[in-house]
Amino acid sequence: MLASLRRAALSIVATALLSATCGALHAQDNKKALKVGVSVGNGEQIFEVVKKVAARDGLAIDVVVFNDYQLPNAALAAGDLDANAFQHQPFLDNQNKSRGFDIVPVGLTITAPLGFYSRKIKSIDQLPDGASVGIQNDPSNGNRALLLLQEARLITLKPEAVKNNTATPLDVVSNPKKLKLVPLDAAQLPRSLDDLVIASINNDYAEKAGLSLAKDAVIKESPQSPYANLIAVRRADKDKPWARQLVKAYQSPEVKSFIETKFNGSLVPAF
Numbered sequence: 001m002l003a004s005l006r007r008a009a010l011s012i013v014a015t016a017l018l019s020a021t022c023g024a025l026h027a028q029d030n031k032k033a034l035k036v037g038v039s040v041g042n043g044e045q046i047f048e049v050v051k052k053v054a055a056r057d058g059l060a061i062d063v064v065v066f067n068d069y070q071l072p073n074a075a076l077a078a079g080d081l082d083a084n085a086f087q088h089q090p091f092l093d094n095q096n097k098s099r100g101f102d103i104v105p106v107g108l109t110i111t112a113p114l115g116f117y118s119r120k121i122k123s124i125d126q127l128p129d130g131a132s133v134g135i136q137n138d139p140s141n142g143n144r145a146l147l148l149l150q151e152a153r154l155i156t157l158k159p160e161a162v163k164n165n166t167a168t169p170l171d172v173v174s175n176p177k178k179l180k181l182v183p184l185d186a187a188q189l190p191r192s193l194d195d196l197v198i199a200s201i202n203n204d205y206a207e208k209a210g211l212s213l214a215k216d217a218v219i220k221e222s223p224q225s226p227y228a229n230l231i232a233v234r235r236a237d238k239d240k241p242w243a244r245q246l247v248k249a250y251q252s253p254e255v256k257s258f259i260e261t262k263f264n265g266s267l268v269p270a271f
Helices: 002-029 042-056 072-077 089-099 139-151 159-164 203-208 241-250 253-263
Strands: 033-039 060-066 083-088 103-111 115-117 132-136 172-174 180-184 198-201 228-234
Touching (some): 033 072, 033 241, 042 060, 042 083, 042 241, 042 253, 060 072, 072 089, 072 228, 083 241, 089 103, 103 241, 115 203, 132 139, 139 159, 139 198, 198 203, 228 241
Parallel strands (some): 132 180
Antiparallel strands (some): 115 198
16 A cells, blocks of 8 residues: 555656656747847847847847857857857858857848958959958858959869869969968958958948948949858757747848848848
């Protein structure tokens, strides 16, 4: 009799624990407050609108701003963020491979055409021989900058590097103007414009430096570039209701209208 009572008591405790665990997991699946990492500049501005749209549907977003492209994925992988929105797929692929992250996209955001800027020349036709040219030192954006230089007929790259999107300065096979390619951290490029003739600068850093793609870029990428930015989460969270809710808020008509009217073509909705 005593043994039966003990078994019954243990069964009740186990059921209660299982119920509590399932309840906690369900709460995590349907969380109503998120921390989202974005890059400084236009990412902050857009997410002010995203926050308002999400709040209407009961989702609170705490925006965490980063000044360095190397940090948001590390913070997401460590669990300090629920999602981030700052990168394109080639950058994410490289980070997953090189740093062992397991981060996946859940929705597209914007395309931010890349530009080369200068404080020394007004047109790329004025680029002198032997000019110093700043490009990003991370593999995906560095490749992107080199492809843009090739499109401008300033260099020629190995065909296999172009095909595989893996171009580095070592893949330059023709450089008739003898340009000096200077790889630098993306955040450092705007501050280095006084020392360089031209520099490839990502849109968010360009905007922070007071540079306009439409007015100031001497070379600029087409808005139809394949480098669409995205919202990313840990793989375990990709099917969570809150992830879908975050994407829905970003891809709302209000956010699309804000991007189109605020940025005048320097950013293009990718959804």
